[in-house]
Amino acid sequence: MKLGLVVDLDTCVGCHGCATACKQWNTSGTIGPLSDKDPYGRDPNGAWLNRIRTYEVDDSPNSKTVNMPMSCMHCDNAACVTVCPTGASYKREEDGIVLVDQDKCMGCNLCSWACPYGARELDPQQGTMKKCTLCVDRIYDEKLPEDERKPACVMTCPTKSRVFGDFDDPDSEVSQLVRERAGKQLMPELGYNPVNTYLPPRNKPVVETYDVSSVKNTVKKWVNKVIAR
Amino acid sequence: MHPAFSVLVFTVMSGAGYGLITLMVIAHMSGLAQLQDSSTLLSGGILAFLLISGGLLSSTLHLANPKNAWRSFSRFRTSWLSREAVFAVLFYPFLLLYLFGIYSQGTELNGFFQLMGTVAAILAMVTLFCTSMIYASLKTIRQWNSALTPMNYLALGLMSGSLLLAAVQGIVAGDLNGTLQNAALGLVVLGSVTKLIYLFWIGKPQGSTIQTATGFTQASVRLLDQGHTSNSFLNDEFGYTVEANKLLRLRGGMLLLAFVLPFILLMLNSAALTLIAALLAIGGLLVERWLFFAEARHVVRLYHGDQRT
Numbered sequence: 249m250k251l252g253l254v255v256d257l258d259t260c261v262g263c264h265g266c267a268t269a270c271k272q273w274n275t276s277g278t279i280g281p282l283s284d285k286d287p288y289g290r291d292p293n294g295a296w297l298n299r300i301r302t303y304e305v306d307d308s309p310n311s312k313t314v315n316m317p318m319s320c321m322h323c324d325n326a327a328c329v330t331v332c333p334t335g336a337s338y339k340r341e342e343d344g345i346v347l348v349d350q351d352k353c354m355g356c357n358l359c360s361w362a363c364p365y366g367a368r369e370l371d372p373q374q375g376t377m378k379k380c381t382l383c384v385d386r387i388y389d390e391k392l393p394e395d396e397r398k399p400a401c402v403m404t405c406p407t408k409s410r411v412f413g414d415f416d417d418p419d420s421e422v423s424q425l426v427r428e429r430a431g432k433q434l435m436p437e438l439g440y441n442p443v444n445t446y447l448p449p450r451n452k453p454v455v456e457t458y459d460v461s462s463v464k465n466t467v468k469k470w471v472n473k474v475i476a477r
Numbered sequence: 478m479h480p481a482f483s484v485l486v487f488t489v490m491s492g493a494g495y496g497l498i499t500l501m502v503i504a505h506m507s508g509l510a511q512l513q514d515s516s517t518l519l520s521g522g523i524l525a526f527l528l529i530s531g532g533l534l535s536s537t538l539h540l541a542n543p544k545n546a547w548r549s550f551s552r553f554r555t556s557w558l559s560r561e562a563v564f565a566v567l568f569y570p571f572l573l574l575y576l577f578g579i580y581s582q583g584t585e586l587n588g589f590f591q592l593m594g595t596v597a598a599i600l601a602m603v604t605l606f607c608t609s610m611i612y613a614s615l616k617t618i619r620q621w622n623s624a625l626t627p628m629n630y631l632a633l634g635l636m637s638g639s640l641l642l643a644a645v646q647g648i649v650a651g652d653l654n655g656t657l658q659n660a661a662l663g664l665v666v667l668g669s670v671t672k673l674i675y676l677f678w679i680g681k682p683q684g685s686t687i688q689t690a691t692g693f694t695q696a697s698v699r700l701l702d703q704g705h706t707s708n709s710f711l712n713d714e715f716g717y718t719v720e721a722n723k724l725l726r727l728r729g730g731m732l733l734l735a736f737v738l739p740f741i742l743l744m745l746n747s748a749a750l751t752l753i754a755a756l757l758a759i760g761g762l763l764v765e766r767w768l769f770f771a772e773a774r775h776v777v778r779l780y781h782g783d784q785r786t
Contacts, residue, residue, distance in 0.1 A: 264704065291707050299711075300704045301780055306696035313701065316691060318780065327616065333559035334548035352548055355541025358558055360714065361478075364617045364685075366777040369710040375541030432692040435685055435776065438616050446692055 249343040250416040251382055252322050252443030253402065254425050256409035258450050260300075262315030266401035266410060267298040270319070270380070273400035278385040279350055283373035295369040297380040298401060312449060317410070319401070320367035320380035321434070321442030322346050328359035328368060336377070344443060345382045353377050364435050365442070387412070415443055478618065479717040480770035487536035488608060489637070489762045491565075492630060494528030495601035496638020497521060497645075498572060502598035504642070504657065505584070506591065511646055511654040513584040521645045522576040525638075533565055557614055561607035564600055571597035605634045612769075619684040619786055620773040625675045629769075633735075633762055636661075636668035640739060640755035647748025658751070662743055665758075669736035672765065676728065679772065684786055690779035700782030715775040727768055735761025 274297055275282040284294030298319040305312050322339075326346050329337045336352035337359050339345070348359075348368075353376040360368040360377065368379045383399035386392065396403065402412045413422035422445070425431065431445035501521045504512045512518060537543050550566070552559040571593050578590025586594065609630030612621040639661040647653040688694045708716070735758050742754035774786040 267704075293708060293710070293713075295710065296705075299709070301700065302702040302704070303691055303693075304699045304701050305691075305693045314691075314693070316780075330555045331558065331611075331614070333550075333552050333556040333562060334545060335551050336545075336548070352545060353542060354545035354549060355543075356539070356549070356558065357541070357714065358556075358611065360710075361775065362615055362617060364776045366711045366715070366780060370541055370714075372710075434692055435690050437685060437689055438776070440616075448692065 249414050250324075250443055251343045251345060251387070251412070252415055252422070252445070253319070253382075253399070254411040254413070254422045254431060254445050254447060255317055256407075256411070256425075256429075256447045257314050257316060258447060259407045259409040260315045260317060261407055261409075262300055262302055263406060264300050265404050265406060266317055267296055267300055269400040269404035270298040271296055273383060273386070274378075274381065277381065277383070279348065279378055279381060280374065281371075282378055283371055285372040293372060295371045295378045297367075297369070297378060299366065314449060316446070317401075318365055318367070318434075319444070320346060320382070321365055321440070321444040322380075322382065324441035324443060325439060327362040327440060331358045331362045333358070345384055346379070347381055347384065348377050348379055350374070350376050364438050364440060382412075415445075478770045478773045478775060479714050480767045481539045483535045483538035485763055485766040485770070487532040488630070489532075489759060489766050490528045490535070491532030491608070492605055492634030492762075493637035493641060493759060494525040494532065495605045496634035496636065497528070497641045498525040498638070499598040499601045500635065500638050500642050500660070501525070502575070502594045504660075506594065509654075509656055511650060511657070514650065515579050515583050517646050517649040518579050518584065519576060520649050521642055522572065522579070524641065524645060526572060526576075529565075529568075557607050557610040561604060561611060564604040564607055568597060568600040568604055571600060602631065605630055617776045618773045620679045621769075623678065625671070625678055628671050629675055632664070632668045632671045633765065636664040637755065637758050637762055639664045640743070640751065640758050643743070644748065644752040644755045647751050651748065653746055653748050653751060658743060658746070661751075662740065665736055665740050665743070669732065672732070672736070682785055685776050685779060686785045687779045687783065690776065700780075703781050711777055712781065715777045716781060717771060719771050724768065724772060727764060731761055731764040731768060733761070734758070735765055 271282055282295045284292060286292050298317060300315055300317045303314050303316060305314050322344055326339050329339050329346060334352045334354050336349045338347060355370060355375040357370060368377050371378050386399060387397050389397060398412045402410045411422050411425060413420040415422055417423060425447060426445050429447040431447050433442050433445060505518060537546055540546055549559055549562045553563050575590060575594035575597050578586045606627055609627035613626035616622050643657040643661045646657055687698045691698050739754035739758040742750045776786055
């Protein structure tokens, strides 16, 4: 099994719901609290496992705003695990989830240096590294109804732009989406082979606009100008 | 990259200590006349011991959760940081046995103590190499991910070690030795050349861009919003930015302090000035290590709006 997420950049509206749901679930989840430093003060700081950034792609008038949520990519070739000196970082054989054993981490930051996606953040209170667990404490929880055994970010996404599934199964929803929508890995040149895949925005037909010039419209424009003054 | 002071002190001090002990063992074993003196050898050995131990203690200061530091010996097969920790500890018994041999037998060591000294010298270089590979193995930082990084660490460690060795010998014996002085001069030149090659090499734009980072490779990409109004761990750790003209001034100061001034002071044939040269070089190497971090740009910066690293 190779569990991971597909993020649809076409439909993501950048509401930060996934990040908030993630923080809410994981602060009482398997990796202990996700603490904050000075949360209500002038310069709040804290560990989040999910960040949403917004980009402008291409130049005006063809530009497009793209929201890009990023969490751990659960890379096939996870350098964060290789560099870890204590063995706290590990990648699970059975489903490919990369986790940090909070009891072993010594907070040397080296794994966060090795991660190109900024997926790891140091907990300012505990001094240990925190990262996305793919909600390992939800997805296998048999007390939850079957359709809720998904990561918190996927459950909460209002536009369904996050999909969770098994990339090893060619018939899973995620594999199909990646095939049909030409899913992309981020920074493939570094060779980390990230599992999470991003679906690029679709090419939509441009709505044509007409500017009909007639005597009636010209008069209307004049009237509008006069009234506006 | 944010330059953590404890790491700067650690890499410079332990580098000088490892360089000092390696060169001292080589000079002693090869029978350099002025080093066949147990008080010089013991002074040099104790200085190396203090520098290395001080550096290693300083390195634990940057750990956020040091109570688990003992676990860092456990991933020898994959992690360079773990290898460094293992070799750094393994080095001590050999160094102490070598120094004990000098203390008990004088400079004419028997085969066993000679072997201890040789192994200590080899382990010193291996440890320094492992330290440099922690940085050189990171594909995320193109300024570090190069064979030039271990070259720099080894050359600069040997350089500062050679200056310290010449100074210790000069002060203990009261008279500067020509061979050690020439070795130090040669290593200062070697160090400055490797540093200049490194500075030249990192100036060339290459590697990932904001396009490959976001996957939009056919258009320009600009950051509109990083998603949070105050700083995060990522901004603090990787977003460290210094003005370009300040970096240039510091580069000039570093080259002057670490290479030019020690070279000139060494030429003046005085033991006291050689000690000053060694101290200046170590100060210059602290600036050099600071620049090594401040000029390194992690690819996470691309997600925060940098167009290239």
